Amino acid sequence: MADGVHAALVETYGVPEDDRFQIIDQRGPSEIIYNPTYLGIHRTDGIVIVHVVANNWRETSQKQSFYRAVVDKLVADPVVRREDVQIVISPNDKPDWSFGNGLAPYVTEGADR
Numbered sequence: 001m002a003d004g005v006h007a008a009l010v011e012t013y014g015v016p017e018d019d020r021f022q023i024i025d026q027r028g029p030s031e032i033i034y035n036p037t038y039l040g041i042h043r044t045d046g047i048v049i050v051h052v053v054a055n056n057w058r059e060t061s062q063k064q065s066f067y068r069a070v071v072d073k074l075v076a077d078p079v080v081r082r083e084d085v086q087i088v089i090s091p092n093d094k095p096d097w098s099f100g101n102g103l104a105p106y107v108t109e110g111a112d113r
Contacts (some may be wrong), residue, residue: 001072001080004073005050012066013058034086046084055106056091062091 009015009100029045036043050070060075073089074080 001048001050001074001078004077005052005070008069008073009052012062013054030064039045041083042087043084044081048064048080048085050085050087051090052087053090053092055097063095 002024006015006020006022011019032045032047034043034047047080070087071082074085075082080110095104097106103108
């Protein structure tokens with residue numbers, strides 16, 4: 001699953017191949033509370049929730065391409081039902097990122113935001 005999500009980010013978001021930071025948190029069915037028919041989509045206990053923290057400078061069409069790419073990849077390997085893949089993007093801005101050393105690499109000099 002991690003490989004499929006990362007490949008979708010690289011293909012649709014233009015994320016550099018080596019920009020990969022992921023947390024995998026597997027839960028038992030009793031630890032996930034979900035509506036099995038919300039919005040007319042029939043989910044099972046095989047539900048997969050993908051949460052992406054990403055910059056807020058991408059267009060809606062690019063986000064939709066990402067959603068489709070993730071689902072297509074997870075349907076193929078490791079064989080997840082399309083209906084069981086839920087994706088949420090938590091947007092942020094350039095000053096919200098530090099990859100180490102206490103630095104904000106996306107912030108330009110003199111930026112006050």
